Amino acid sequence: MTMIAKVTEPEAALLGPAAALFHGLADPTRLLILRHLRSGEHKVRELTDHLGLAQSTVSAHLSCLRDCGLVVSRPVGRASMFSLAEVDGLEAILVAAESLLASTGREVALGAHHWHESHGNSVGTS
Numbered sequence: 403m404t405m406i407a408k409v410t411e412p413e414a415a416l417l418g419p420a421a422a423l424f425h426g427l428a429d430p431t432r433l434l435i436l437r438h439l440r441s442g443e444h445k446v447r448e449l450t451d452h453l454g455l456a457q458s459t460v461s462a463h464l465s466c467l468r469d470c471g472l473v474v475s476r477p478v479g480r481a482s483m484f485s486l487a488e489v490d491g492l493e494a495i496l497v498a499a500e501s502l503l504a505s506t507g508r509e510v511a512l513g514a515h516h517w518h519e520s521h522g523n524s525v526g527t528s
């Protein structure tokens with residue numbers, strides 16, 4: 403018989419950053435925002451124009467992405483410019499997710515190599 407150890411609150415709390423990261427990746431709109439930010443930094447308005455979403459929706463998604471460490475922002479006048487926090491790390495996660503999904507028969511294009519093929523942008527240009 404296998405004994406299962408009970409997880410304590412402090413142990414569970416240590417997983418908070420990982421849970422926040424996966425939460426940030428768990429929404430198709432946030433994945434689209436991350437894909438768009440691969441081409442460089444953008445203002446909220448530019449993202450709303452590109453994605454066809456309300457400013458409040460894009461701002462809420464950017465806030466989530468910033469809170470989990472995937473996106474950073476810098477002030478420019480009265481606006482903020484958003485960019486990917488760690489291009490190589492995000493790319494590694496997305497390529498691993500592609501591989502895992504492909505092995506389960508659910509292929510999806512997430513990695514920058516697919517973005518490059520379909521949009522003509524180079525990987526990691528920020």
